[in-house]
Amino acid sequence: MTCETPFMMLDQDCLEEIFKLLRPGHGLRPLSLTSKWMRSRCKRILFERSFGHAHNIYKPDRLPSPSIWPYIRSLVLRGCFDTLAETDMDDPHADIMRRTEDVLSSALPSMPRLSSILLEDSVGSGVPWPILAIMLSAPQLRGFVLRSRLFRRDQPPPSNPSLHLAPLVSFSYTPYDLRPHPRSCSSEKRVLAILLSRLCKSLESLAIPSESAPFRLLNRWDWPRLRELSIEGHASRVLESRDPLVSVLSTMPHLRVLTLKLAYLPKQDLRAIWPQDEDRASLPWPELESLTISWAYPGDRIYDHLPASLRHLCLRNWPRSHSHYVRRLECLRTGVSWIGRMLMASDVLCILQRCRRVALERLDVEYKVDARDLELLRFIPTAFPNLRVLQVHRNRALHDFSPIPVEEITDLASALPHLRVLRLYLDPKHLVQNAYGGEPKVPAIEYMPVIQATISAVTRKAGPSLEYLCLLIWIGPSARWNVYRLERDADGRVEARYDRDETIDKVAGYDNNNDD
Numbered sequence: 001m002t003c004e005t006p007f008m009m010l011d012q013d014c015l016e017e018i019f020k021l022l023r024p025g026h027g028l029r030p031l032s033l034t035s036k037w038m039r040s041r042c043k044r045i046l047f048e049r050s051f052g053h054a055h056n057i058y059k060p061d062r063l064p065s066p067s068i069w070p071y072i073r074s075l076v077l078r079g080c081f082d083t084l085a086e087t088d089m090d091d092p093h094a095d096i097m098r099r100t101e102d103v104l105s106s107a108l109p110s111m112p113r114l115s116s117i118l119l120e121d122s123v124g125s126g127v128p129w130p131i132l133a134i135m136l137s138a139p140q141l142r143g144f145v146l147r148s149r150l151f152r153r154d155q156p157p158p159s160n161p162s163l164h165l166a167p168l169v170s171f172s173y174t175p176y177d178l179r180p181h182p183r184s185c186s187s188e189k190r191v192l193a194i195l196l197s198r199l200c201k202s203l204e205s206l207a208i209p210s211e212s213a214p215f216r217l218l219n220r221w222d223w224p225r226l227r228e229l230s231i232e233g234h235a236s237r238v239l240e241s242r243d244p245l246v247s248v249l250s251t252m253p254h255l256r257v258l259t260l261k262l263a264y265l266p267k268q269d270l271r272a273i274w275p276q277d278e279d280r281a282s283l284p285w286p287e288l289e290s291l292t293i294s295w296a297y298p299g300d301r302i303y304d305h306l307p308a309s310l311r312h313l314c315l316r317n318w319p320r321s322h323s324h325y326v327r328r329l330e331c332l333r334t335g336v337s338w339i340g341r342m343l344m345a346s347d348v349l350c351i352l353q354r355c356r357r358v359a360l361e362r363l364d365v366e367y368k369v370d371a372r373d374l375e376l377l378r379f380i381p382t383a384f385p386n387l388r389v390l391q392v393h394r395n396r397a398l399h400d401f402s403p404i405p406v407e408e409i410t411d412l413a414s415a416l417p418h419l420r421v422l423r424l425y426l427d428p429k430h431l432v433q434n435a436y437g438g439e440p441k442v443p444a445i446e447y448m449p450v451i452q453a454t455i456s457a458v459t460r461k462a463g464p465s466l467e468y469l470c471l472l473i474w475i476g477p478s479a480r481w482n483v484y485r486l487e488r489d490a491d492g493r494v495e496a497r498y499d500r501d502e503t504i505d506k507v508a509g510y511d512n513n514n515d516d
Contacts, residue, residue, distance in 0.1 A: 012041065047071040054119065055079040058099040069111045076118045080125040080148070101130055108138040116170070117141065121148030128152055129191065136165050136195070143170040150175075150212065151188040165195070167202040169225075174207055174232070184211035193217055201225070209233040210262055215241040215248050223252040232261035232318065235295070239271055246274040246284065246302065255285040256309075259292040261318035264341045272300040283307060292364075294318035296343050296351055303354040314364035315351060317342050321366060321395050322425060322472065322479050342395060346372040349379060356383040366393035366425075369400065374408050381415035388465075390416065391423040404450055410457035417463050423470040423481070426450060447474070455484060459494040462486055469496060 029046065050064040054077045057063060064072065081100060108114065117135055119127065126149035136144060150173055173192070193214040196206075200221040210233035229252065241248060245260070264270060274280065276299060283305045290312035306313075321342055343351075348367045363384060367376070373394070380390070390412060396402070404426050413422055451471060458469050469484040484496040 043068070043071050048073040048113070049076065050074070051076045051078065053077065053079050054081045054121070057081070058096070058103045063103070063107055066107075066110070069107070071113065072111045073113050074116045074118065075111070075114060076120065078120045080121045080123050081128055081131055097128065097130065101134060104131065104134045108135065108141075112140060114138065114140050116143035116145065118145040119148055123148075126150065126152035126188075132191075133163060136168070137163065139166050141166040142168060143172075144168055145170075145172045145174075147174055147176070149188065151185075151191045163194075163198060165198050168199050169202060170205040171195070171199055171203055172205070172207040172230075173209065173212075175209055184209070188212050189214065197221060204228065206230070207232075210235065210237050213237060215243075218248050219243070219251050221251065224254070226252045226255060228257040228259075229255060230257075230259040230261070232259070232294075233263070235262040235264045235268060235271075238262060239268065244271065244273060244275050244278055246278060246280065250284040253284060254287055256287050257290040258285065258288060259290075261292065261294045263318055264295050270295055270297045270341065272297040272302070274301040274305070276301060290314075290362075292316065295341055296347060298347050298350055303351050306355055306358050308358065310358045311360060312362040312364075313355065313358070313360055314362075315343060315348055316364055316366040316393070321393065322427070343367045344370045344372075345376045346370050349376040352376075352379065352383060359386050360384045361386055362389040363387055364391040366395070368395045368397065374405065377408060377412065381412060385416065386418055387416050388418055389421040389423075390419060393425040393427075395425075395427045406450065406453045406457055410454060410461055413458045413466055413469075414461040414463050418465050419463060420465055421468045421470065422458065422466060423472075424454065425472040426454070455496050459486065459496050462494045468499075 047064070047068040048071060050068060050072045052063040052075065055062075057077070064075075117138075121127075127146070129151065132151075135141070189212050192208065192212050196208075196214065197217070200223050202225060203223065204225050205228040206226060207230040210231050213231060215237060229249065238245065249255070249258075260273070273293070274283075278301070283302065286307050287309055288307050289309050291306070291310060292312075292314035294316055296315050343366070345367045348365050349372050352365075363380065365376075365380075367373075377392075381387075392409070392412070394404075394409070409424065409426075413419065451473065454471060455469065458466075466486055469486060470481050471484070472479050473482045483499045485499040487495050487497055489495070
């Protein structure tokens with residue numbers, strides 16, 4: 001009996017499930033090299049996500065080999081596209097744009113399983129309109145992700161575009177958050193409006209930057225299938241809009257996930273999602289399950305009308321308060337101001353008191369300490385006893401060197417009987433000021449006992465369901481999440497073991513490497 005025989009007894013569906021388990025640990029490629037039979041069975045999974053280069057894409061070896069095109073489901077293109085103004089030194093008379101269009105027009109239809117395209121351009125130069133139109137018109141395409149600028153500022157927008165776009169289910173345009181000014185332009189806003197007006201009927205998931213979002217047009221289009229919406233960036237465009245967000249997003253009746261990551265400048269007035277003077281009987285999203293808000297207006301009517309379907313509430317800063325400190329030099333270089341408007345503990349408490357009739361399973365709060373800090377921590381388990389995941393970012397004032405109440409904070413581990421994941425940020429930012437040239441008020445090493453005390457207290461108080469403790473740890477000038485798996489012996493004693501397994505991100509429900 002050969003080593004292949006056991007595999008040969010399985011059908012292709014079973015084999016592919018095994019291959020999917022092997023791929024994250026880089027075990028699929030070695031297996032595929034064991035024999036021709038095995039490689040032929042692995043191809044659909046091995047090559048379903050393939051990579052190419054946008055720059056000089058018309059040249060050989062810039063796209064994946066044509067021999068694997070039938071297996072590609074997700075195509076990732078990195079780099080920036082060439083334009084008509086650029087020339088190929090080997091062929092000065094070449095029409096680069098035309099050749100680029102020809103290559104894409106030929107390659108994409110030859111990838112029958114292609115369902116998504118991801119464009120990553122760290123330079124942020126933008127995508128020429130003809131190329132964008134070709135990609136979005138591939139009939140088999142269902143998802144499009146762009147991590148760059150949507151449109152080149154040096155090109156005029158299309159005047160009367162004739163488009164036959166694929167019925168995309170997902171469209172995500174998330175440019176770099178610290179991109180320099182101008183963060184958008186009139187051409188990009190027009191292109192995005194054109195695309196959304198044609199995609200609104202089919203989209204189920206949409207992510208767009210606030211600087212380019214057509215707020216005045218969104219409620220003129222019907223969004224019958226939209227389930228997830230994410231808007232992030234400066235809040236200025238929201239403030240310029242005549243209508244509040246509850247009206248702007250009112251034609252999305254089946255919305256289940258709403259993420260609003262908007263940064264207010266220090267002197268900007270906060271605006272409610274649902275103001276007191278907005279005449280509306282109910283929330284336009286009766287199926288809402290997850291709500292993330294990066295600013296919170298305590299008088300917002302939305303907190304009195306949250307639907308019973310809501311399971312996840314996030315009241316946070318954007319970007320996170322600790323990332324303001326970590327990325328300060330980058331902010332200075334790009335000229336982008338990301339000074340957030342953090343809620344006080346008393347504000348969060350007032351908001352949560354209005355939400356207590358909702359059976360939350362996930363709660364994420366970020367606030368600055370005030371006199372009601374401990375009252376807030378005691379209120380959470382009494383109001384939301386069904387929490388499975390809890391994240392608390394507790395920030396102190398810059399010159400607040402008072403002891404961190406570890407015992408009171410870690411009482412959350414025992415007060416919530418169904419809690420599986422507890423994530424804590426205890427704000428040691430003033431301990432690492434030497435990373436930016438200043439002398440630290442307290443040596444950073446003195447913070448480590450606080451971390452150890454937190455771990456010890458959680459293991460001592462952990463309820464029967466608690467599986468993971470995640471702590472934000474400062475390493476020099478940067479911060480990272482350390483994940484500890486709670487293990488119980490036969491006598492019920494709990495021990496916290498540092499877990500290096502990257503798949504913990506999926507278990508805990510957070511991306512520990514990208515918590516902005």
